[in-house]
Amino acid sequence: MDKLKDRIVRDGVAIGTEILKVDTFLNHQIDVDLFEEMGAEFRRRFGDVADRVDKILTVEASGIAVAAFTARAFGGVPVVFAKKEKPSTMDDEYYFSEVMSFTKRKLSAIRVAKKFLSAGDRCLIIDDFLAHGQAALGLLHICGQAGAEVLGCGIVIEKAFQGGGAKLREKGVRVESLAVVASIESGVIHFGDAAAPDAPAPGTPAP
């Protein structure tokens, strides 16, 4: 998605070789017009399964807005966002999965109340970043527990060099990333081949 890539180049800040900071439009301040276009782009990319999507699944917090605009583009299907903390009101039974955050260097649990995910539900997983793949794998694990089907995984920015995309694709999950970053070097962001997001970008570590 060229508009997104242009925005990443214009406003993104590359830190070291691992971190891409996009807080001006994606995960601290939100550009809702861009989010609306991203939702429409996910709808276009998953057009072949659009009438089968029952739910959009994401993780709080920065996945919520992009999931919500995507749900709107899919005709208003419900969004379910996994919680990182167990709320005091969450007395229901829930599915959970342990997720390692590499940036925060800690293990945490994500939870989805069982009543919001049922056997046979067809889900689209949406998230802002795909790095080491922990959040997406956690959601996949939760869908597995529920017996829900994962139609695919829509990602705003995939950092291909961190291997999460490769892990998901190895498991047979269809991944559509609106921008694929192949590497970050000396403050410069190198994009991979977003036109063929199922193939690793040149220079990406092999699975």
Next chain:
Amino acid sequence: MDKLKDRIVRDGVAIGTEILKVDTFLNHQIDVDLFEEMGAEFRRRFGDVADRVDKILTVEASGIAVAAFTARAFGGVPVVFAKKEKPSTMDDEYYFSEVMSFTKRKLSAIRVAKKFLSAGDRCLIIDDFLAHGQAALGLLHICGQAGAEVLGCGIVIEKAFQGGGAKLREKGVRVESLAVVASIESGVIHFGDAAAPDAPAPGTPAP
């Protein structure tokens, strides 16, 4: 907003005298069509200041989606959501405020990077719940530090009996709540006068 109140009656679960659980459509599963209508309703209620709103301010996580749809209704102004954890990439200077969560029984900090809030910015604070008012007061405190102006505070569900709304109105903040809950008794939700949300609902404790 009758549609929201009907939904609260239909799907909300009252626990004890304090807790209203609305996770089926508001803060775990999201009904995006309802969110879109709530955004439009905030736009209608704040119509007199609509062309002056520079930013929509909220707190992660469950404020994000309602803030995003509200921003869309206000012509796509940016959303800024305060963070509850300091991300590893947040090397910028930031405003912060301490917030007591009564449901989670802990004190936490919320943060907004200084670059996203400037002197003279005219903000609308949007959140899903107004209970004891801690999150909204924290955002107000942050706006004060930045020299930003708060045009008002738009709330999905105000639990008037917990006093947050009274605290904000005492400070001269305009509060518009889409549903005002005056009390919760024996599993029954009693609404206050949403037609005149600036006046305490009958039976609500005086400020």
